[in-house]
Amino acid sequence: MLLIMPAKNQVNVPLCSECKGHKDNHLFCNLSKGELDTFSEDRADNSYKKGQVIFYEGNRGHGLFCIYEGKVKIHKLGDEGKDQIVRFAKKGDVLGYRSLLGNEPYNATATAIEDSIICYVPKSKFMDVLDNNNDLAFRTIQLLTNDLRESEKKIINITQKPVIERIAEAILILKEKFGLKPDAKTLDVILTRREIADLAGVTTETAIRTLSDLNKKGVLHLNGKQIELVDIPQLIRLANVVD
């Protein structure tokens, strides 16, 4: 039994109002400098090593997590050790808002999949701003509708698609979320085969075999944990994405 303790070393993170993380249609993109400064006032900036848990399913949260640097998986543990990855989060993404807003325990566990720096903003600070900012409420609704759409799509995929299509789709989900390295081919994220299996909802062995299949077919090129997308159109055809 390996005991992982969260590393609570303070690190150097700019003020929320100076942070480059929230641009485009980020949850916080329309907040005023003043509102963002409120967040910084009582903020804790923690660093997490790969494998460390940010929060556990079933526990209650009292604040919001915002990823300054790094990558995180959101996953639910079933009975008998099976794990299902629900979604990923990366730099700029906000975690834990759902449990905060619904005032309910975390519905899933968040674990760093690489060394990460994650800011924690206490509930009260966020709620104060939310109460007086309709745009923030709208953007929250937007985030939730996105998550819900993806979640419902996943249900269809898992019930109605054979393994090769689910693995293909898993690879495309990773491409969508984390993008490709400068070579424009290799996925910019490192996962174990087990994690890919947990994302696609299959066993590790099946994921390994299927990836190896896609490698033989020339759709992917596997280089250890590096996954190169050789034939993206074919990958899309295989994933047979409905929407």
Place this chain on the structure above:
Amino acid sequence: MLLIMPAKNQVNVPLCSECKGHKDNHLFCNLSKGELDTFSEDRADNSYKKGQVIFYEGNRGHGLFCIYEGKVKIHKLGDEGKDQIVRFAKKGDVLGYRSLLGNEPYNATATAIEDSIICYVPKSKFMDVLDNNNDLAFRTIQLLTNDLRESEKKIINITQKPVIERIAEAILILKEKFGLKPDAKTLDVILTRREIADLAGVTTETAIRTLSDLNKKGVLHLNGKQIELVDIPQLIRLANVVD
């Protein structure tokens, strides 16, 4: 090919401000009489026969549906005719808010599973109220977090549980949503075996066999489409619900 045309007969439905549908923590429970009256102004009250479609996945909505009377299934059609029921709605429930808020096409199809009367409120009326009512935004967020929690739970169930547990859970979901008849035993909803299969994510044959199993085991008593819950504790144990 059977062509079902929506029945657009006007029926007698009270003003929104007089409607008994929104109590407890209903989405509209805290709206003022004035706000509710705005909804009535431009409302259309339509009746749908069992089997008729309220809206189709992929189409765009321009308003909100509120069920005055009846029951509805929300479902997604996969390729090759397979269908997955995502959730149900009944008297008082609001439909289509997600597509409205996210400004995106319907993510699923809504079909009446019994004769229903459903009110339609145009988008503008709803948005006008939402813009000036923070409580409504909060309640919307609440609805979304609930849906999302259920959806993610469904993913775990489908990937990690054997069929008997999924069917048991499906029956419990129906009990939760539609309750029992005055006899306190029989589910207060009529579904085909195929629909129960579509809810649990299995084939019709498997659903029939599994229900028949539960019947033999004395957990359920099947009487045509009437399902009597004989041993609820055992049903819960079987469903092995995680939360």
Place this chain on the structure above:
DNA sequence: TCATTATTATGATCTAAATCACAAAAAGCA
């Protein structure tokens, strides 16, 4: 009312993916 279509039911067969079992390679650690 009878004809047609949809639904329920059950048995036989098949198969995709899980499980089991073991070895090699890689990663982590003292």
Place this chain on the structure above:
DNA sequence: TGCTTTTTGTGATTTAGATCATAATAATGA
């Protein structure tokens, strides 16, 4: 550095549930 643990990889076997086939029953509608 060598030692332990984790991860990857492949083959053999099993099995849950899908698929196929066919009949009986119930619902629908002209």
